[in-house]
Amino acid sequence: xxxxxxxxxxxHGAIHLVGYREWSKLAAAGQPSDRTLVPFSPAGSRxxxxxxxxxxxVLLAAAALCVLRRDAWWALALFGxxxxxGLIVLAWPQAKFGTLVNVLLLLPIVAAAAHARFRHQVxxxxxxxxxxxxxxxxxxxxxxxxxPLPAPVRTWLEASGVVGRxxxxxxxxxxRGELRASPGAAWMPAExxxxxxxxxxxxxxxxxxxxxxxxxxxxxxxxxxxxxxMLIKAASLLDIVDAADEKIDQGAMxxxxxxxxxxxxxxxxxxxxxxxxxxxxxxxxxxxxxxxASAVFMFDPQGRVLGLQAERYLGGGADAKLTPWSVACSxxxxxxxxxxxxxxxxxxxxxxxxxxxxxxxILDVEHxxxxx
Numbered sequence: 001x002x003x004x005x006x007x008x009x010x011x012h013g014a015i016h017l018v019g020y021r022e023w024s025k026l027a028a029a030g031q032p033s034d035r036t037l038v039p040f041s042p043a044g045s046r047x048x049x050x051x052x053x054x055x056x057x058v059l060l061a062a063a064a065l066c067v068l069r070r071d072a073w074w075a076l077a078l079f080g081x082x083x084x085x086g087l088i089v090l091a092w093p094q095a096k097f098g099t100l101v102n103v104l105l106l107l108p109i110v111a112a113a114a115h116a117r118f119r120h121q122v123x124x125x126x127x128x129x130x131x132x133x134x135x136x137x138x139x140x141x142x143x144x145x146x147x148p149l150p151a152p153v154r155t156w157l158e159a160s161g162v163v164g165r166x167x168x169x170x171x172x173x174x175x176r177g178e179l180r181a182s183p184g185a186a187w188m189p190a191e192x193x194x195x196x197x198x199x200x201x202x203x204x205x206x207x208x209x210x211x212x213x214x215x216x217x218x219x220x221x222x223x224x225x226x227x228x229x230m231l232i233k234a235a236s237l238l239d240i241v242d243a244a245d246e247k248i249d250q251g252a253m254x255x256x257x258x259x260x261x262x263x264x265x266x267x268x269x270x271x272x273x274x275x276x277x278x279x280x281x282x283x284x285x286x287x288x289x290x291x292x293a294s295a296v297f298m299f300d301p302q303g304r305v306l307g308l309q310a311e312r313y314l315g316g317g318a319d320a321k322l323t324p325w326s327v328a329c330s331x332x333x334x335x336x337x338x339x340x341x342x343x344x345x346x347x348x349x350x351x352x353x354x355x356x357x358x359x360x361x362i363l364d365v366e367h368x369x370x371x372x
Contacts, residue, residue: 005108006066009077012084012101013059019052019087019095048090055083074112081105114236115218122220125204126195129224130170132202138166138368141265150276152299153267159303160264161338168263171196172369177360179209183352187359188217194259198266201256201288221252226289228252230316247313247320253293254312257286258327261297261305262340262365280306304332305341314348324349335365 023045058080065073085102088095141162146154157163173194178187192207202224209217217240219232228248232241260266267274267284275283277296285294295310312325325348333342340362347356 002066002069005105006063008101009059009066009080009105010063012098012105013056013063013080015098016052016056016059016084016087019091020049020056022094023049023052048087051083051087055080055087058083071116074109074116077105077109078113081109111216111235111237114233115216118218118220118233118236122204122206125220125222125224129195129197129202129204132197132200138169140164141167141268145268149267150274150282152280152303153274153282153297155301155303156297156299156305157264157267157303159339161334162265165265165337166368167268168198168265168367170198170368171263172364172366173262174363174365175360176363177358179207179358181357183350183355186212190358192360196256196259196263198263198269201269201271201286203252203256203259221255223249223252223256226253226291228255243316245316248316249291250293251312251316253286253288253291254295254310254325257284257293257295258308258310261308261329262362263367264338264340304339305329307344333362335362336367338365338367340365 058076062073062077062080065076081102084098088098088102141157141164143163146157146163149157162168171194173196175190175192175194177190177192179190180187188209188211190207190209192205194203194205196203203222204224205219205221207219207221209219211217211234216235217232218236219230219241221230222228226249227244228251229244230241230248230252231239231243234240257272260272266272271286271288273285273287275285277283280300281296281298283294283296285292293310295308297308298306300306307326307328309324309326311322313320314323314325325346327344327346329341329344331341331343332339334340335342342362344360345356346358346360347354349355
């Protein structure tokens with residue numbers, strides 16, 4: 001699609017060569033132009049011709065930047081479209097059909113501008129998260145810290161490899177997977193990147209996918225200062241979901257609690273308390289910003305996390321109800337010396353049956369990254 005768009009921009013730019021040649025001839029002949037809405041002198045025709053050439057060069061440059069995936073392509077293309085349309089209006093009788101191409105180009109250009117704005121917003125949130133998370137010293141995890149924990153939690157932390165390692169303050173994580181919006185809906189391939197702050201619990205998760213393989217969808221889920229917000233946009237322009245209330249707060253808090261399995265030393269943070277259930281499960285309760293959320297974690301005898309279960313609000317708003325929610329882990333891997341779940345799925349347990357809505361695979365986890 002990107003190559004097709006770049007080709008259309010380049011071809012549209014090349015057509016402006018016709019305008020350049022037309023008004024260059026009139027200027028060279030010293031004839032005033034009567035082919036524009038505003039009559040031009042020979043000198044005016046010369047300037048008009050150069051503007052057609054400028055539109056050609058701007059649009060060709062925009063096409064090249066689009067192919068190279070440079071962020072500036074849309075700004076240059078937008079300028080080229082406005083310049084082109086201004087020339088077309090002045091030469092309307094001969095050039096009016098170029099308006100159709102300009103209108104056709106405008107939508108993807110505006111979508112690219114909206115995408116850049118969305119990404120800038122999310123990047124700003126990530127920088128703010130990392131700035132707030134700085135701690136004076138990243139101490140190491142001591143064996144004595146595990147002694148008060150329930151046996152399966154202690155076994156998990158020992159097996160994960162966090163003992164004797166630097167305590168995690170921030171995390172950068174990359175995922176791929178597939179998601180869907182409702183039971184029976186088609187799965188959509190997705191790529192996601194997530195940042196966590198651990199000392200002051202927070203996260204920013206950004207995801208990209210395509211609906212029906214064509215319409216680009218961008219999403220951002222976040223938790224900060226005890227507040228959650230879910231934002232999903234179509235083509236970076238139209239809000240599909242923009243939810244933020246106390247029920248979303250609870251869901252985001254539960255999500256953070258569940259995702260400590262990717263940075264296990266967070267299980268030792270003072271805002272998380274553990275209660276023993278049996279030899280293979282324990283209850284974790286997170287208290288933060290005046291709110292409380294709990295989940296039951298399940299483990300196998302080798303200390304691998306098998307999954308977790310909780311009561312979570314399904315969506316937000318007045319109609320959202322607490323619904324059984326669970327995460328099931330199916331594969332495990334070691335990333336930078338720490339063993340974590342590397343593949344699994346997230347599902348709701350509805351009255352009509354289980355609704356699996358996100359299948360995930362961890363590609364990389366970086367603890368205490370230098371920056372975004």
